[in-house]
Amino acid sequence: MKKHVVLLPGDGIGKEVINSAKDVLHAIAEEFNHEFSFETHEIGGAAIDQYGTPLPESTVEACGQADAVLLGAVGGPKWDNNPSHLRPERGLLGIRKALDLYANLRPIKGFKNLLHASPLKEEVVSGSDLLIVRELTGGLYFGTPSERRDNGQSVVDTLSYTRKEIERIVDKAFQAAQQRRGHLTSVDKANVLESSKLWREIVEEKKAQYPDVTVEHALVDSTAMKLITNPTQFDVIVTENMFGDILSDEASVLTGSLGMLPSASLREDGVGLYEPVHGSAPDIAGKGIANPVAMILSTALMLRYSFELEAEAKLIEDAVQSVLDSGFHTSDLQISNGRLVGTAEMTKHIVDYIKTQNASKC
Numbered sequence: 466m467k468k469h470v471v472l473l474p475g476d477g478i479g480k481e482v483i484n485s486a487k488d489v490l491h492a493i494a495e496e497f498n499h500e501f502s503f504e505t506h507e508i509g510g511a512a513i514d515q516y517g518t519p520l521p522e523s524t525v526e527a528c529g530q531a532d533a534v535l536l537g538a539v540g541g542p543k544w545d546n547n548p549s550h551l552r553p554e555r556g557l558l559g560i561r562k563a564l565d566l567y568a569n570l571r572p573i574k575g576f577k578n579l580l581h582a583s584p585l586k587e588e589v590v591s592g593s594d595l596l597i598v599r600e601l602t603g604g605l606y607f608g609t610p611s612e613r614r615d616n617g618q619s620v621v622d623t624l625s626y627t628r629k630e631i632e633r634i635v636d637k638a639f640q641a642a643q644q645r646r647g648h649l650t651s652v653d654k655a656n657v658l659e660s661s662k663l664w665r666e667i668v669e670e671k672k673a674q675y676p677d678v679t680v681e682h683a684l685v686d687s688t689a690m691k692l693i694t695n696p697t698q699f700d701v702i703v704t705e706n707m708f709g710d711i712l713s714d715e716a717s718v719l720t721g722s723l724g725m726l727p728s729a730s731l732r733e734d735g736v737g738l739y740e741p742v743h744g745s746a747p748d749i750a751g752k753g754i755a756n757p758v759a760m761i762l763s764t765a766l767m768l769r770y771s772f773e774l775e776a777e778a779k780l781i782e783d784a785v786q787s788v789l790d791s792g793f794h795t796s797d798l799q800i801s802n803g804r805l806v807g808t809a810e811m812t813k814h815i816v817d818y819i820k821t822q823n824a825s826k827c
């Protein structure tokens with residue numbers, strides 16, 4: 466299979482973990498006789514420095530023509546005081562919107578051997594396996610903020626959703642639940658927000674189309690609590706953009722580290738952008754210690770969702786599992802008697818597993 470992948474390293478550890486994705490894809494290409502071609506483009510702070518904008522037109526064009534996009538992370542203190550339109554994060558929001566990537570899938574599964582890496586009790590974390598379906602191109606992130614008023618002391622952000630925007634993400638979540646354990650929790654703030662009331666109505670209407678899925682509505686505040694006190698009650702969670710952003714970082718605690726969570730941002734036709742849930746981690750950038758697992762698992766999601774290469778995706782996931790089972794881990798995972806390694810070595814172990822495991826099948 467021939468596929469063209471655009472790489473957007475971005476900033477901070479994004480630049481480091483994107484190399485891990487590339488190494489893994491080279492190994493997969495070699496083992497399964499695929500041809501992956503790569504093209505690297507700038508986004509975020511790196512693009513601001515080079516082109517004066519967080520999302521150059523050339524980047525949007527290249528992504529539009531690619532079979533899939535892999536993104537590291539954007540942002541960093543260097544650009545924190547820039548005006549809003551010149552912040553790295555604008556580049557990320559811009560590419561999501563430009564490609565209409567409205568469905569952000571964030572799977573969260575505790576690895577067996579890492580249960581003790583979570584600060585939560587093992588018996589709480591054990592068996593947790595959930596998917597957050599986050600709406601990605603609407604809500605507060607895409608409202609038009611007002612100018613500062615009252616001498617700069619007042620400002621308005623708007624949270625708006627159309628029926629169509631809610632329907633398509635809710636459909637996606639119902640379909641995901643059908644492929645999993647058949648339970649959907651729709652998370653909102655319908656006791657306060659009008660947008661949440663419409664969201665709830667639409668979920669209620671839709672459920673007749675998916676009789677094999679059980680549905681529950683939950684408020685976002687108590688859901689935040691239940692996610693870390695009784696996570697096994699969740700299968701698929703569907704929620705609006707900002708709630709999904711916050712809940713997914715919280716849920717990463719189940720896995721032991723934010724450095725473990727991958728994500729897929731999709732639209733209908735299979736084109737997707739794949740990126741870790743974490744950010745550019747300025748506190749550890751440049752040290753070679755970032756956990757590459759979130760990026761590598763995002764690469765597996767790309768193979769599964771955009772290229773329909775299930776065996777290849779599964780091999781990557783097995784490789785991660787096996788390397789973690791052998792005790793190898795980066796410093797973000799609090800493991801007492803494991804084997805502490807950096808980004809490059811962790812990646813190498815994963816790549817080696819892919820090569821030897823596949824060779825042993827021939």
Ligand code: NAD
Nearest residue numbers: 538539540541723724742743744745746748749755756797
């Ligand atoms: P962050 O996710 O970058 O880091 C939070 C904490 O988790 C840090 O202590 C960091 O060291 C650690 N961490 C994150 N990923 C890790 C990994 N792979 N390995 C080891 N440790 C890891 O969040 P933040 O510090 O709040 O934000 C930093 C910058 O990143 C900001 O500019 C923010 O806007 C940006 N950001 C970008 C994305 C993205 O590009 N998708 C996502 C989140 C935050």
Ligand code: IPM
Nearest residue numbers: 539540554557558710742744
């Ligand atoms: C994420 C990030 C982004 C978001 C930021 C960097 C704009 O936190 O991908 O989770 O809020 O969507």
Ligand code: MN
Nearest residue numbers: 710711714742
């Ligand atoms: Mn986030």
